[in-house]
Amino acid sequence: MANVTFKGNPMTLPGNEVKKGDKAPDFKVLANDLSEVTLADSKGSVRIISVVPSIDTGVCDQQTRKFNEEAGEIDNVKVLTVSCDLPFAQKRWCAANGLENVATLSDHRDLSFGEAYGVTMKELRLLARSVFVINSQDEVVYAEYVSEGTDHPDYTAAIEAAKTAN
Template sequence: MVQVTFKNNPVTLVGPEIKVGDKAPEFTTLSTDMQEKHLSDFAGKKILISVVPSLDTGVCDAQTRRFNEEATGLGEDVVVLTISCDLPFAQKRWCGANGIENIYTLSDHRDLSFGDAYGVHMQELRLLARSIFVVDQDGKVAYVEYVPEGTDHPDYDHAIDAIKSLSK
């Protein structure tokens, strides 16, 4: 069972713990133009899923910017998703204001489909726990990081290495 804190306070994660080798669970989120987006929309691609509590915080901002920059060098067979519970309108505004163009920003606000399927829904806060998932082109989970303290950064280098290693 994954143990996570947010601002050093324990939180309850809803959903299963995802492990390397698992089939990546399907989910339904909303794009910044209010269209449903599912994991299956990216079938056949290598996927890096960056999960943040809210784009309007320092660590989430830095995490999203970092993966947006990294996305340009990962190849056309790789997609990077950033998922939060921010409203799609707020995500669109934030991305526009910050020049985020290389990733998909998706909202799990409506029904926490992603959070519940990937075990990152922080029950007490109705936010997603900071985490990273890498899914291979066959839909299998190849890398998982549940960041133990929600205000800490993930291990960017390991996540990037994991997505790049799928190309070998």
């Protein structure tokens, strides 16, 4: 289990830590239109899964923008931003920020993603800031659990992993 704090407070992350080389666990989350989305829905593409506690906060906002801007330069890469925000709030954030092509996904209903990737902060029922890069064969080629939830992830390392994944 990864060691993560949020605003300096230790968080419990039930589930297994996902590591480079693992087969990417499946999950079931909700899109903005309330349709279910699974890992298989993006099969054949390299995926950057950007996990944020809440899209309406400064660091989460910046993380979502940064990955979408950077990944737009890479062929066959999809960015999926996952949080426990309600789908309606995610949709409103995208519209208010002019980012209609951002794929925001809600794990609010089942915590399926959080449990499968070991990122649910039990104390807050939010997801811990983390980044996973999954290649087109559903293998994890990069995994980062950000040790302090209010810090930024290593954008450069994640983007480089996506560029070299196939």
